[in-house]
Amino acid sequence: MKFKLGVASYSLRKFNIDKTLEFSKQLGADYIAFKSFHLKLDAKDNEIAEAIKKTEEAGLDLYAGGVIYMRSKAEVDQAFEYAQKAGMDIIVGVPDHELLPYVESKVKEYDIKLAIHNHGPGDKLYPSAESAYVLIKEMDPRMGLCIDIGHTKRIGRSPSEDVQNYFERVFDIHIKDVTKAAPDGSTCEIGRGVINFNQFLDDLVELGYDGVLALEFEKDGDSPFIGMAESMGYVKGILSTIE
């Protein structure tokens, strides 16, 4: 199988959309998820159209938007309108718990998936994938997860086990490495931290994961290029041994 490699544009939050697209392409990514820095949540139709055009010209698939916080019905409405206009398949989101039934109704109305993003220790809403899963498991099957494996590791859980346990609801994965399996662990170049990517990617092959692996590199915001390149190279190197 061939993995889909992407970039979560939060990694390039200090750079404009042009540089973000150019560098994601240079990295060899085929998919991109826009954070609001690169396409504002209240963008006008022509701004969205312009972003779509640029993304297509760069040869990238704008498959998702996020992370998008939803604290009111109005914000849920906005998120789904935004995702629909931008042609996104997935909203990587953090909706307030009490809004989940409303989000579910929107998922049904728009046929756009919600992938709840876990932010690890300190995140009161969704510290782990499990904390999201238990709330959506009885809902529409398009209500699911974007598992952030760095935050998963920081909270002392196994990325492989979480992906396996909630597999049918895992729509997206944010890949990164972290310096420690502890709350004060921080993002580092993939391969230099505590996550065993060889094992993790092997497990994804075993599971038949066919979503995107989106690199979210939080480190070196002012100049993330070298760290992102090393990280992507590392993942591609492993994939060359198992694909």
Added chain:
Amino acid sequence: MKFKLGVASYSLRKFNIDKTLEFSKQLGADYIAFKSFHLKLDAKDNEIAEAIKKTEEAGLDLYAGGVIYMRSKAEVDQAFEYAQKAGMDIIVGVPDHELLPYVESKVKEYDIKLAIHNHGPGDKLYPSAESAYVLIKEMDPRMGLCIDIGHTKRIGRSPSEDVQNYFERVFDIHIKDVTKAAPDGSTCEIGRGVINFNQFLDDLVELGYDGVLALEFEKDGDSPFIGMAESMGYVKGILSTIE
């Protein structure tokens, strides 16, 4: 086994020694081979001492110098004096054929290895590792090769087979990828070209190669950082699956 990863400083020929050391360290290399851009062949003793000090402070092992061309006995003398003062174990060199017996005498005198570097099609002296091997195979066992796998591939030979065939004389390996197994192939990010690194590194493990793998990235001379990082990441990713 654990491979020794290094940088051939030709990759950073547009940058000074400080940037070269800093970036090699940032890449996670432990070894460095200086090209004359970073330590001139006619450097004075105090300049060599300064370079050694900086390299040590960066935590890098200055294991080799090169590629050093030797077209006269005076240039051979200079190369060995230079390597000895800089504490290098290996001269990665291109001596004129008729100088090989003289080089051998210097190898014995200084106990410093010579590793002849192949430059592929267009190189009149040493187009392939074989072309060097046949000339030195009966000489002192410290007369050997630095196999450049990119140039090896460009001349239509197998890097794995060449390393295997001349194994006891392979003291150093320049790693890179190339766009084509043809004379007009050029260096590209490792993993994006035609060399199967997964297979090659597997073969090196099998052979028990314990020299350095030195990244020589010829592309993007004005800004090689991103390509070098991706390349090193790719190699490390594969190594994580076999080490």
